[in-house]
Amino acid sequence: MKTINRYIALFSLVGALGLTTSCSKEDSLGESRLKVTPEEKSALDNWIDDNYTYPYNMAVFYRWDPAKVDMDRYLTPVAVEKVQPTLKVIDKIWLESYETIAGNQFVKRTAPRELVMVGSMNMNTGATVTLGLAEQGVRISLFQINSLDLKDKEQVEEFVHTIQHEYVHILNQAEPFDESEYGKLTAADYRGDWHLTTDKEAWALGFISNYARSNATEDFAEQASWMLRDIVGYEEIVAKAPASGRALIRQKEALVVAYYKRAFDIDFYELCNLTTANTEEAIKL
Amino acid sequence: MKRILMHIGVLATVIVSAVSCQSDNFDSKFDENPTERLENRRTELRNELVYSTYGWKMTYFTDDTQLGGFTHLFKFIDDRRVVMASDFFAVGDYNPLQPKESEYKLQLSNTIGLLFTTDNYIHLLGNNSIVPPSREDLYGVGYKGDFEYSYYSSEGHSIYFKTVRDHIGIKFERATQQDWNDLQFNQITSDVLKGKKKLIISNASGETQEYNFSFKWDTRFARIVTPDGQYSVNRNAGVGVGLRKDGIIISPAIDLADGTAVTEFRLEGGSFKAEINGNTVTIL
Numbered sequence: 001m002k003t004i005n006r007y008i009a010l011f012s013l014v015g016a017l018g019l020t021t022s023c024s025k026e027d028s029l030g031e032s033r034l035k036v037t038p039e040e041k042s043a044l045d046n047w048i049d050d051n052y053t054y055p056y057n058m059a060v061f062y063r064w065d066p067a068k069v070d071m072d073r074y075l076t077p078v079a080v081e082k083v084q085p086t087l088k089v090i091d092k093i094w095l096e097s098y099e100t101i102a103g104n105q106f107v108k109r110t111a112p113r114e115l116v117m118v119g120s121m122n123m124n125t126g127a128t129v130t131l132g133l134a135e136q137g138v139r140i141s142l143f144q145i146n147s148l149d150l151k152d153k154e155q156v157e158e159f160v161h162t163i164q165h166e167y168v169h170i171l172n173q174a175e176p177f178d179e180s181e182y183g184k185l186t187a188a189d190y191r192g193d194w195h196l197t198t199d200k201e202a203w204a205l206g207f208i209s210n211y212a213r214s215n216a217t218e219d220f221a222e223q224a225s226w227m228l229r230d231i232v233g234y235e236e237i238v239a240k241a242p243a244s245g246r247a248l249i250r251q252k253e254a255l256v257v258a259y260y261k262r263a264f265d266i267d268f269y270e271l272c273n274l275t276t277a278n279t280e281e282a283i284k285l
Numbered sequence: 286m287k288r289i290l291m292h293i294g295v296l297a298t299v300i301v302s303a304v305s306c307q308s309d310n311f312d313s314k315f316d317e318n319p320t321e322r323l324e325n326r327r328t329e330l331r332n333e334l335v336y337s338t339y340g341w342k343m344t345y346f347t348d349d350t351q352l353g354g355f356t357h358l359f360k361f362i363d364d365r366r367v368v369m370a371s372d373f374f375a376v377g378d379y380n381p382l383q384p385k386e387s388e389y390k391l392q393l394s395n396t397i398g399l400l401f402t403t404d405n406y407i408h409l410l411g412n413n414s415i416v417p418p419s420r421e422d423l424y425g426v427g428y429k430g431d432f433e434y435s436y437y438s439s440e441g442h443s444i445y446f447k448t449v450r451d452h453i454g455i456k457f458e459r460a461t462q463q464d465w466n467d468l469q470f471n472q473i474t475s476d477v478l479k480g481k482k483k484l485i486i487s488n489a490s491g492e493t494q495e496y497n498f499s500f501k502w503d504t505r506f507a508r509i510v511t512p513d514g515q516y517s518v519n520r521n522a523g524v525g526v527g528l529r530k531d532g533i534i535i536s537p538a539i540d541l542a543d544g545t546a547v548t549e550f551r552l553e554g555g556s557f558k559a560e561i562n563g564n565t566v567t568i569l
Contacts, residue, residue, distance in 0.1 A: 064403070066433060066449070071450065074413035074425070074426050074427050074429070075411075075412075075413065076432075077403050077404045077408060120412045120413060122413070125425065146404070147377075
C-alpha cells in the first residue's frame with residue numbers, strides 16, 4: 001500500500017508540474033487592438049463639460065447617437081447653433097431653480113444622467129406630438145429644438161414645461177408619490193383618448209390640462225409642471241375653472257406640495273416663484 | 286501490480302500534459318483578427334472618403350415606390366468634418382444649394398458605418414414633419430430618409446453602402462467640380478419635366494407603346510400608366526426621378542420587352558430620351 005501511495009504522489013507531482021509550466025505562455029494581454037483615442041473636443045463640448053457635466057453630473061448628447069433614440073421614428077439631430085443657447089435656458093429655469101431651493105447635491109443626485117437633444121418634432125399616430133421623454137429615470141430626451149424660438153416666452157414656457165414634467169417623473173421614481181390617494185380624486189375621468197378632449201373640459205373635471213387625463217402618474221406630473229411653468233398663469237387657469245373642477249385641482253395641488261415637502265423638504269411654492277421669475281430672465285439671455 | 290500502476294500513471298500524466306498544453310492556435314483564414322480587419326476597413330473607407338478632391342455624389346431614392354431621388358454632394362474634409370450641398374427643396378432657414386459644414390463619424394457596428402452626426406441637409410430627408418405638400422399622409426415619416434449607412438465595398442470610383450434602417454442600396458460616386466456647379470440647375474430640369482405628358486417606348490421594329498406621364502415636383506415621383514389607366518410601367522405605378530442638369534435618372538429601371546432596361550435619360554431638344562439595343566424611350 002505504501003508503494004501505491006508513493007506512485008500516486010509521484011505522478012501527481014509530475015502532473016502538477018506539467019500543468020503549471022505548460023500554461024504559462026500568456027504573460028500580457030498587450031495593447032488594445034481597438035483604436036481608443038478619445039475624440040477631439042470642440043469649444044461647445046468643453047462648455048457643456050463646464051456647465052453641465054461637472055456641476056450636474058449630466059451628459060448632454062447633441063451629436064446623433066442611434067442608440068439614444070427610437071429607431072422606428074424619423075428623428076433628426078439638433079442644429080449645433082441651437083445647442084448652447086437652449087442649454088443656457090434649460091439651466092436658468094430648471095437646474096438653477098432647483099439648485100437654489102434644494103442645493104447642488106440634490107440636483108446632482110436626482111437629475112437625469114443624460115440629456116438627449118433632438119432637432120425634429122416627434123410625431124405620434126393619432127395627431128399627437130411627443131415633446132419629451134423620461135426613460136428609466138436616467139435620461140430626458142427633448143424634441144423639436146430646431147424650431148424653438150428662445151425669445152418667445154410662450155414657446156420657452158412650453159419647452160421647459162416638458163422638461164419639468166419629465167423631471168417630476170424622475171423624482172417620482174426616486175421617491176414615489178401616493179398614486180392611489182391621488183388617483184382616486186378623479187378616478188372616473190382618466191381616458192386613453194385624452195387628446196380628443198380640450199383643456200377647458202379638463203379644467204371642469206379637476207385636471208390642469210387635457211393630457212393630465214391620461215392617467216394618475218401623468219396627472220401628477222402635469223399638476224406639478226403647470227405650477228412650475230408659471231405660477232401666475234396657473235392661478236389664472238384655476239380661477240377660470242368651474243367651481244367643482246377648481247376644488248379638485250386645489251386638492252391635487254395640496255398633494256403635490258405635500259409630496260415635495262415630505263420627499264425632498266422643498267417648499268414647492270417657493271420653487272414655483274423662482275422658476276417663474278427665472279423664465280422672465282431666461283428669455284432675455 | 287506495480288507494472289500496471291506504472292502504466293496507468295504514465296498514461297494519466299501524458300493525457301493531463303497533452304490536454305493542458307492544447308494551444309488555441311489554429312490555421313486562420315485571414316491575416317488579421319476580426320478587430321484588425323474592421324479597423325482596416327475603417328481606415329480604407331476614411332481614406333476613400335477624404336482623399337477625393339471634390340468629394341462624392343449620391344442620389345438617394347428613399348422609397349422608389351412613391352418618392353424620387355435626392356442628390357447630395359459631400360466633401361469630407363478630415364476625420365470629423367464634412368461639407369454638403371443638396372438639390373432638396375429650401376425649407377425654413379435651410380438653403381441646401383449653399384454648402385454647409387457638419388460632422389460625421391465612421392463607427393463600428395456589424396460592419397463599418399457612416400453616420401452624419403450633426404444637423405445638415407441630409408437630415409431633411411429623415412425629418413418626420415417635412416413632407417411633400419401633396420402627400421400629407423407622409424407626416425410621421427417625411428421623405429423616409431436615413432443618415433446612417435453601412436459600408437459594403439468600394440469599386441473603381443464608387444463606394445457602396447446600405448441604409449441601416451431600410452437596407453436600401455446607395456452608391457457614392459466620385460464628384461467633380463462640375464457636379465458642384467451644376468447642382469443648382471436640377472430645379473430647372475424638374476420644371477421642364479413637370480410639363481411632360483407622354484412616355485413612348487419604341488423598339489427596333491418601330492412598334493410603340495404609349496403611356497401617360499405625370500411628374501410631381503414635390504415627391505419627385507412620375508406616374509406612368511397606359512391611357513386607359515389599367516397598366517403601368519413595371520407594375521410600379523411609375524418611377525422615382527433623380528434630377529441632373531442635362532437629364533434624369535430613374536429608379537426602378539424601366540424594363541423593356543427584350544430584357545434590357547433604361548435608367549438614364551438625356552434632355553435633348555425639349556424631350557428626355559433613353560436608348561438601348563435599338564429601343565428608344567422618350568418622355569415628351
